[in-house]
Amino acid sequence: MERRNELWRVELRKNMKAKDRTALQRIRMPELSPEKRSRSMDEVNLGLSPEMAVAEARRCLDCANPGCVNGCPVEIDIPSFIKNIERGEFAEAARILKETSALPAVCGRVCPQEKQCESKCIHLKTNSSSAESVAIGYLERFAADYERTDGQIAVPETAPENGIKIATVGSGPAGLSFAGEMAKLGYSVTVFEALHEIGGVLKYGIPVFRLPNEIVDVEIENLRRTGVQFVANCIIGKTMTVEDLYADGFRGIFAGSGAGLPRFMNIKGENLVGVMSSNEYLTRINLMNAADTESDTPVFIGKKVAVIGGGNTAMDSVRTARRLGAERAMIIYRRSEEEMPARLEEVKHAKEEGIEFMTLRNPIEYRGDEKGKVTHVLLQVMELGAPDESGRRSPVEIAGKTELVEVDQVVVSVGVSPNPLIPQSIKGLEISRRGTITVNEDSMQSSIPQIFAGGDIVRGGATVILAMGDGRRAAKAMDRMLKNNPADEKI
């Protein structure tokens, strides 16, 4: 915490009393109006102006023991970057973010800050019920965007090249975070990606109105500049085996291959035409650009679209359907809104855009026409019972109470399972009952010493930032392991 004692920062703290800082109102994020945005793919959140960012940064008390840092899976030095914003040193703020986060512009947009750093903010420890945390996420985004649009992108300092080859499987948030850390430590990192584009779920999953592709590309370009190499269209376990990688001289492997397989509910009519997984729907729109007439990839443009599920992916799907012209875009969720796992901001945005929330409803059957195309969904009406193992009140069927809803498209978004390609292709790798790779939770090391893993292939379905945290921890641990094993010795 030496930084906290730097002269400028001590002065800055003294400039304003803590009481006055807490009295300041949290800034509101400027947004595209619901009318405009429900007809376009433009980004919803517009970002803070420098004046707004400085004003918001003033709210931070620069705590001696900042809870926010503990709430961050990659332990960003949050007070330091915020205080740099307050004093107008935006580029320095961005540099601090990049010390620990490989993708600050991404995290500033898609992290559930309200459940992480912001939930630990000192503002929330006051007794006032109207207290709001410092908008750490907005400020993170501001600093990262400032650096990007300012054109002065700093390449993080890297250790001298050590010539040790490291492979990363998958170019999603876990893999990118791992690759960035290892490159900084001087390793020669190659990222292998199965799809034709780099970015994993950041490209195929999260829609552009939440995370524009240019933002992801800039972060990938930054990694390239630190020396990370990317190989698209290469499936480890298929195109090349892990043995091939060893033979090519790779001495460590990080598996960040994600939670690939979409879950279905195994109910009648689920294979009718027009019923698809959110992965398929979002991949067609986001990765394949299918809604554009120039694209060869087809996609259904539904007028009455039901999205099954209450998570962020369900919100992404339903809001996409709305933007593509759905007259009715419905969320069908078996519990009540209170139990919904989606971020509050996504739910709020969805409602403003005219999404219908049909909660306490569960699909039990899809019906179709003579051509096999879905026309209706039969919903079981539910009520809330006792809490289940997740701590949330469990949905219970109300006997005999059903509803038939007309639909022409259904997007099933009820979770994903780990992609079995990597686990199946590596002999001796320990796999959990759920199909995830078993790792030591501190080091992210698998049952095979030179293979580490992180993200959804370990967690089964979590967030971008948790995946990034895994990548970072794995990098530190792999670095320790390799430094203890001289290059001429077999691990």
Next chain:
Amino acid sequence: MNRIVSKEYFSENVVKLDIEAPLIAKSRKAGHFVIVKLGKNGERIPLTIADANPEKGIITLVIQKVGLSSAKICALNEGDCITDLVGPLGKATHIEKYGTVVCACGGVGTAPMLPIAEALHRAGNRVITILAARTRDLIILENQMRQVSDKVIVMTDDGSYGAKGLVTNGIEMTVEQEKKIDLCVTIGPAIMMKFVSLLTKKYEIPTVASLNTIMVDGTGMCGACRVTVGGKTKFVCVDGPEFDAHQVDFDEMMTRLGAYRDAEQADMRKFEQCGCKNSHK
């Protein structure tokens, strides 16, 4: 990357391409497929690998022009590159010595059958291949098939070559002539595989069908390729592409194959109007 080293027309609408893809050539086995994407706006489509030469680093694909994307691939020429090519995908064919095996191919389905027949033959099976197509011009790879088969029966719908009749007539003939058939492998249009499956079920011949459904990623991520097998939903890309034909719901599969037919036909009309057809040699 992915350069086309030779192109051959099997018929007006069926093209054979040899493509430089050393890693795939080395790792592929019979039954595997690749995903191909052309250009920035291209669609990802699955194509089964027909042959490979690991020494030369070349794989062979046989493509029939059916929709926009396959038409664009067929229009490529020697020296052109395929923008994106990934594989090998799917589970390889299970090869063992069964005894007598019937390989029932329809049209362009002969291409993916070739490496399977070859592997079965090498494993010591008596391989009887039935090549079926609408008409003489659509019978492909006959000589290559003869080299890996103990017997080849050619069937055409119009009788222009071989015997007149459908692939199922060929199977009936074989059932009469052979003491016992231990396995049938079938690759072709879904409707053909459905009738092969119905017939072999009647004769209680274990049957494997290689399915070619709509896919996006080909790695299990999207689920577009799902089919019902034995009452359970399976993904063709990671659980297949080969399944017990007697358990496959072919009617559902055919419905799902037609999911984007209207959109495809509209795209196809646009493609043909823009004159891309002229790039055909």
